[in-house]
Amino acid sequence: MAFGFLWIPATILASLLQTARNLAQRSLTDVIGVVGATQVRFLFGLPFAMVFLAAACLGLRTLPPSIGPASLGYTAWGALMQIAATALMLAAMRERSFAVTTAYTKTEPVQVAIFGALLLGDALSPLKFLAIAIATAGVIVVSWKLGEKLTRAGLRPAVLGIVSGACFALSAIGFRGGIQALPEGNFLIRASTILVLGLAMQTALLTFYMLVANRPALWLSLRNWRRSLSAGFLGAAASQFWFIGFSLTSAANVRTLGLIEVPLAQIASRRLFAEGTSRREILGMAMIVGGVGLLLLISLQ
Template sequence: MISIDTLWIPFTVTAALGQVARNAMQRQLTGPLGTWGATNIRFLFGFPFSIGFFAVVLAATGDPVPWPTTAFWPWLLLGALSQIIATGLMLLAMNERSFVVTTAYLKTEAIQTAIFGFVFLGDHLSVSKVIAILIATAGVVITALRLGGEKNFAELKPTITGLVAAAAFALSAIGFRGAIITVPGVSFVTAASYTLVLGLFLQTLVLSIYLLARAPEVLRKILGLWQPSVFAGFMGAFASQFWFLAFALTAAANVRTLALVEVLFAQGVAYYSFKQPLAARELTGIALIVIGVALLVAA
């Protein structure tokens, strides 16, 4: 029987599977909806599903609807706004690089989470952790670079975009975990589900107002493409539900490190859906990223 202390492991693997499916659908919708339109569908169409998840959780646990502390709101804002930025940058990177390679960039999030912990929280970085970070960074460089002169510089923009997206996802993970653990008097399942509902509400509100003011035609297109958007929204809410459950049980760095299994899932999606084979150099770089983050955890 699985202990509650290790439940974050199946939660994380389930979330990674859901996230690959959602990313693939969002990538396909970027063309007709644009970057921010495709970003909004995960929030706009995911929000109703999160309410449904929360209702089921309340019925199953018998918990009351929580009343968050004052400390809850800054963490929620950090998580929600960082995730909006991260998702938009992720889709931009995916339009310029392959699905799998962009996913590899995003998986440097685990390393960046460790770095943010050192910078902002004073978490100690041992020599072995520094070595692990260097190995994974080398993997990113190998994956990104191209042989052939000027093409290397042409690849710089999507590389930076992917890495900045990873940094924003790292901040988002820290923010959401901070919000979840400040919810008092309820089970971890209720705290996670409650945080998800408020997070998606805030994200839907911010991005919908932005699109209404800057690109109202995009909102009309989103409603016109409601069928694929509903699926993407469901998968987004489904993945987020399990991410938040994992965040409620263990440190964000642990969750994001195990989430490296997403690279393997993404390889399958890229091969079967997008017909994007990987070069040997890209495979080597991705392998180094996986090894580096695995060493980071072992350290």
Template structure:
């Protein structure tokens, strides 16, 4: 059950990072706030990798050709998903956007079955359905469609699908290193590779297209540093979870992030919790309990 511990830590850290990025969107815009997690995250990933190599007295793994298509799926999917997530958060509330995105587990289960052959037992499938249904209930805010249109919902759901696809890509990359007895090294190496490439790609884009945004990012280095660290920290534990459990299981347990988001929404953004949201949250908890039982 180590994967469950990793997932809970990752979900808590990601909630903190998302809240910080939401605030940065106001000053840096969607692309700028998206870039923060990569530009200020990759140095921490390199530190994590160096620490793992020193502690385990291991050298860096040698990726095969199979590794690079998987890592490309993870990298591109995560960049686009993060941008869509932040754009959706600008259109809707923090907790509702998080709920839309968390339709991800069902999509992840399908991607995992098709691309990696990750099969689910009937109990696991039920857990995913129950927990995801709870998320949908939380997301179905009365009047939200009229007030904001369908754009936040579409952006959130598509972002969830892309996050699911990126999870499959990163899990495929980790598994392709073929060092299951060194899953911590495989996970940390893949994290470092992905963040370095993502930081380089987005830095190049901003340098050519929006250099003012790049300058604004560096001026906001203090909150950006925190968001970058929390992003790298969360990703470290996501990757550890992916290395030893199916991505669908990890992303279903990750639905507890909705509970963390509810807390952030209530105490940081002063948004109230309705009875409908309480019912949805209860279903999420029930689905997570089924998931743990199934494992």
């Protein structure tokens, strides 16, 4: 397949853009709250996703594929799980460092691998599962301090982050299922179509909710439109590259390579938030890089 390994640079770009988007959303959380910052990536990201789809259709001289019940159902599931995952992640970030919260959410790949094998029939060899397990163990080493007591205050952000990771796993499976269920179109058109569909669902649902339950946060996000627009663009661009990855390989491959976001988050924490990096965290990040490297060696064979 001519584009067989395009998922690798696409995933790396997605990770870089997602790190930037998380930083933008975190800065908005203190201004407009968790729900307000959650909806920004959808409401302000949808117009950019529509531009991406239009550009792909014009460039390839084709129309978007028709969307059947299976694709609609998978995408709706992915959209709902992503809303829950984003809200839980931002809530955890208010209580723990940016880097550690990112690490908690990245317990996702093992769950993605299992769900993908069971629900979508994605191939999962023992060696590939070992690579995913090593990288995920590195995440645990990064986030768990030796001898740290699990008080209620310390347990809450851990639970929020890990459950967020589970929701991100189910979201990835839903979106890959939606892309696979489309009847025609090349990988770029299929990825862009599901991105627009998913963001449209999320925007409609969250905007309705905020109009009913949290109207001030919606007005605040509109009032802070410059920062919201930045987060929306970064979110849409990151999702575009995630979805390109999903259209070309299993969600487990994409999400495991995406663990490079953890070292990126550590760098961001040190430079922007003056959050230090311990030897334990360096060891964990080395395990992440090792697991990701093994996955890539397997994939490139």
